Amino acid sequence: MTKLAEWLFGISVVGALWGVVTFDLLGLRLPAAWQEVAWPMPVYLLVAFGCYSLATVGYRVATFNDCEEAARELQEQIQEARVDLRRKGLRF
Amino acid sequence: RFCTSNMASRRSSEKSRTGTDKYSVLLPTYNERENLPLIVWLLVKYFGESECNYEIIIIDDGSPDGTLEMADQLQKIYGSDKILLRPRAKKLGLGTAYIHGIQHATGNYIIIMDADLSHHPKFIPEFIRKQKEGNYDLVSGTRYKGDGGVYGWDLRRKLISRGANFVTQVLLRPGASDLTGSFRLYKKEVLERLVEKCVSKGYVFQMEMIVRARQLGYTIGEVPISFVDRVYGESKLGGNEIVSFLKGLLTLFATT
Ligand SMILES: Nc1nc2c(ncn2[C@@H]2O[C@H](COP(=O)(O)OP(=O)(O)OP(=O)(O)O)[C@@H](O)[C@H]2O)c(=O)[nH]1
Ligand SMILES: [Mg+2]
Numbered sequence: 001m002t003k004l005a006e007w008l009f010g011i012s013v014v015g016a017l018w019g020v021v022t023f024d025l026l027g028l029r030l031p032a033a034w035q036e037v038a039w040p041m042p043v044y045l046l047v048a049f050g051c052y053s054l055a056t057v058g059y060r061v062a063t064f065n066d067c068e069e070a071a072r073e074l075q076e077q078i079q080e081a082r083v084d085l086r087r088k089g090l091r092f
Numbered sequence: 093r094f095c096t097s098n099m100a101s102r103r104s105s106e107k108s109r110t111g112t113d114k115y116s117v118l119l120p121t122y123n124e125r126e127n128l129p130l131i132v133w134l135l136v137k138y139f140g141e142s143e144c145n146y147e148i149i150i151i152d153d154g155s156p157d158g159t160l161e162m163a164d165q166l167q168k169i170y171g172s173d174k175i176l177l178r179p180r181a182k183k184l185g186l187g188t189a190y191i192h193g194i195q196h197a198t199g200n201y202i203i204i205m206d207a208d209l210s211h212h213p214k215f216i217p218e219f220i221r222k223q224k225e226g227n228y229d230l231v232s233g234t235r236y237k238g239d240g241g242v243y244g245w246d247l248r249r250k251l252i253s254r255g256a257n258f259v260t261q262v263l264l265r266p267g268a269s270d271l272t273g274s275f276r277l278y279k280k281e282v283l284e285r286l287v288e289k290c291v292s293k294g295y296v297f298q299m300e301m302i303v304r305a306r307q308l309g310y311t312i313g314e315v316p317i318s319f320v321d322r323v324y325g326e327s328k329l330g331g332n333e334i335v336s337f338l339k340g341l342l343t344l345f346a347t348t
Contacts, residue, residue: 002345002346002347002348003263003264003265003344003345003346003348004345004346007263053258053262056258057251057254057255057258060236060254060258061247061250061251061254064241064242064245064250064253064254065239065240065241065242065318066241066242066243067241067242067243067318067319067320068243070212070241070243070318070320071243071244071320074209074212074320074323077130077134078130078209078323081129081130081133081134082130084133085129085133085169088169089165089169090129090165090166090169091165092126092129
């Protein structure tokens, strides 16, 4: 199953459940409170997911390591390499 | 010393290290005259310290800046058993450069890295240790985990990178944290199989390799790396990177 199919499958299952509860498709005579909670659920979920995404990406951008030390080490090694390679006869 | 664990056999046959692992490093270059000697020097340094058996395969695509002449000099310095030149006449792209390199590799493991010094050879011993630890089919460097990170990126670039990575993780759930990085170690036969299967170009190629690896049931290990933006030379992958990335992502989403 492709990822696309997995997503479509997941969305259909959730959508079907939502329809069953909100519109009482199967005539289960569910409590009215359930329906009230269920009908705006898709919007809640979307908003919640949006917030989660923004928070996650924001946090990861803020905590993205700046490798100052690695850059400095590399610069030193470049100098060292130049000296050594020249001694070995390399023409740059 | 993970490459010399078998001390007895090593002493008895110092020259022919049969039975031990060999690592082939593929270095595709295009206009890397300034970076090439430095990256080779670093590779020799860290492989020397780790005492692993290795070779460096330089695949130059007819760089006009004389990268190949530089490679020639390096081969004279370090020997033609360590430095192999497998140039091509003109710029044919990164994907085919890897295929070309693999065909000439004699190691049972292959390390793929950029020659522009953004991938530091000091991590290779860690890759090797990681690979042995779990007998992983491939080990991928990651900028997004642990001590991994970047240098020389502004906020905008970090945001794009993290954003693209998040979307990809949500859509593909690939089981690896860094999909577009290209600093990786593969078992040779695994890389051969993957390269055969992968069709995309550019960044998406690296992403497809990991996604297909997961799909084929290969195991993936990860090592945090620091990615230092290239100091010398120009970036070759520019322009409408984001558009082609999204296209590639959606293609993988629909087909894998
Ligand atoms: N043989 C060969 N090597 C290439 C080609 N294009 C790029 N390369 C090399 O592949 C590696 C990665 O390319 P880069 O230009 O660094 O791509 P990048 O890392 O996405 O971009 P920057 O680091 O920002 O420039 C470098 O070692 C290049 O020299 C090509 O067409 N043929
Ligand atoms: Mg680069």
